[in-house]
Amino acid sequence: MLDAGLHLLADQNLASLGVREVTREAGLSPAAFYRHFPDLAALGVALVEESLASLHVMIRSVLAEAGGAEEVIDRAVDVIEQHVREHRSHVRFLSRERHGGVRQVREAIDAELGRFATEVGAALALQPVSRGWSERDLRMLAELYVDRMVSTASAFLEAQESGPARERGIADAARFQLRLISLGRRHWQGS
Amino acid sequence: MLDAGLHLLADQNLASLGVREVTREAGLSPAAFYRHFPDLAALGVALVEESLASLHVMIRSVLAEAGGAEEVIDRAVDVIEQHVREHRSHVRFLSRERHGGVRQVREAIDAELGRFATEVGAALALQPVSRGWSERDLRMLAELYVDRMVSTASAFLEAQESGPARERGIADAARFQLRLISLGRRHWQGS
DNA sequence: CCATTCAGTAAACAGTCGTTTGCCGAACTT
DNA sequence: AAGTTCGGCAAACGACTGTTTACTGAATGG
Numbered sequence: 048m049l050d051a052g053l054h055l056l057a058d059q060n061l062a063s064l065g066v067r068e069v070t071r072e073a074g075l076s077p078a079a080f081y082r083h084f085p086d087l088a089a090l091g092v093a094l095v096e097e098s099l100a101s102l103h104v105m106i107r108s109v110l111a112e113a114g115g116a117e118e119v120i121d122r123a124v125d126v127i128e129q130h131v132r133e134h135r136s137h138v139r140f141l142s143r144e145r146h147g148g149v150r151q152v153r154e155a156i157d158a159e160l161g162r163f164a165t166e167v168g169a170a171l172a173l174q175p176v177s178r179g180w181s182e183r184d185l186r187m188l189a190e191l192y193v194d195r196m197v198s199t200a201s202a203f204l205e206a207q208e209s210g211p212a213r214e215r216g217i218a219d220a221a222r223f224q225l226r227l228i229s230l231g232r233r234h235w236q237g238s
Numbered sequence: 239m240l241d242a243g244l245h246l247l248a249d250q251n252l253a254s255l256g257v258r259e260v261t262r263e264a265g266l267s268p269a270a271f272y273r274h275f276p277d278l279a280a281l282g283v284a285l286v287e288e289s290l291a292s293l294h295v296m297i298r299s300v301l302a303e304a305g306g307a308e309e310v311i312d313r314a315v316d317v318i319e320q321h322v323r324e325h326r327s328h329v330r331f332l333s334r335e336r337h338g339g340v341r342q343v344r345e346a347i348d349a350e351l352g353r354f355a356t357e358v359g360a361a362l363a364l365q366p367v368s369r370g371w372s373e374r375d376l377r378m379l380a381e382l383y384v385d386r387m388v389s390t391a392s393a394f395l396e397a398q399e400s401g402p403a404r405e406r407g408i409a410d411a412a413r414f415q416l417r418l419i420s421l422g423r424r425h426w427q428g429s
Numbered sequence: 430c431c432a433t434t435c436a437g438t439a440a441a442c443a444g445t446c447g448t449t450t451g452c453c454g455a456a457c458t459t
Numbered sequence: 460a461a462g463t464t465c466g467g468c469a470a471a472c473g474a475c476t477g478t479t480t481a482c483t484g485a486a487t488g489g
Contacts, residue, residue, distance in 0.1 A: 060339035231422030
């Protein structure tokens with residue numbers, strides 16, 4: 048049922064999805080839906096969890112790898128690109144419903160992204176560059192990184208349909224922007 | 239009719255909007271809709287134009303004002319906050335449909351944001367800090383700024399419903415992140 | 430002053446929708 | 460072996476949907 052929903056949401060909105068539509072796609076009877084979810088919103092938050100699980104392991108794999116800023120950035124962009132390629136529907140779902148019309152889903156995504164930011168912040172705190180940074184500033188930096196990650200993923204989503212040239216353009220821009228941020232970070236002195 | 243649609247879209251998705259729904263809200267008969275739009279998608283792109291008109295004047299007002307980086311940033315964040323306050327529905331519509339389920343609307347928004355980036359890029363090129371920057375790099379920087387502007391606006395949208403404390407938090411984060419970027423920009427040397 | 434466009438209407442069309450109900454077989458539990 | 464939960468079904472309910480058609484009055488223009 049989750050797969051059916053995800054498939055339908057390829058070119059549709061969660062709010063415009065119908066119970067019958069989902070069950071039809073899944074090859075079940077309409078009543079079967081209510082055996083598993085009370086709402087379509089509930090199916091939405093289930094999809095959020097499913098989608099962010101894979102994203103989570105991706106983030107960890109980037110954070111685990113230590114190394115110079117340049118290498119980390121290159122690797123991060125590569126990992127994002129590959130992740131989008133392998134989980135198109137999940138990424139599309141997240142990017143579409145992050146500001147979508149179903150509050151419960153929006154909130155679930157936001158909460159999970161917040162947890163990501165916490166994780167990124169913890170990793171940043173361990174790096175020597177962060178000496179003297181307040182916790183608040185680290186948090187805001189982490190949010191900036193997470194936000195860029197999401198934006199980049201959305202951009203890849205569209206780019207991968209427009210040929211590899213545009214795809215390389217996105218990767219270049221992402222690397223440039225991340226380098227700029229990390230450069231600013233190194234020259235930052237207190238707020 | 240546009241106003242009716244915008245009002246409905248406060249807690250709904252363009253893709254899940256109905257013709258009858260709109261006309262009912264507008265106090266007209268269903269058939270009247272087709273006198274003005276062939277599609278709901280057409281109403282969508284009309285709303286895009288309406289929404290981005292006001293955004294456009296906002297951007298210009300920020301770009302026009304010269305001054306130190308700090309002052310420009312502070313003023314930009316203030317202008318964004320005020321704009322969101324005065325045009326809640328428009329901003330919500332844009333943020334929701336930017337990655338929404340209706341392709342024509344998505345493309346209209348993207349095209350317009352691209353034009354914004356061009357405008358921002360032109361303004362950045364005039365500043366002395368940009369000596370030696372390639373056009374490509376300037377473009378990517380401009381896109382980073384536009385993207386942050388949109389993200390910040392979305393954040394304000396949610397924050398203004400959660401009280402002024404959260405609102406100040408968003409403003410602080412936005413200023414911090416913009417300062418970090420402009421710092422990176424000053425220390426950038428070629429790509 | 431006549432013709433035409435404009436913006437609106439009511440009515441009808443055939444579908445689709447969400448949800449509830451009662452029923453059923455299979456699989457577990459005890 | 461008996462009982463209970465689980466996941467599934469068909470059928471039915473009324474309500475709502477997008478779109479077309481034929482018609483109407485007012486404004487506009489020559």
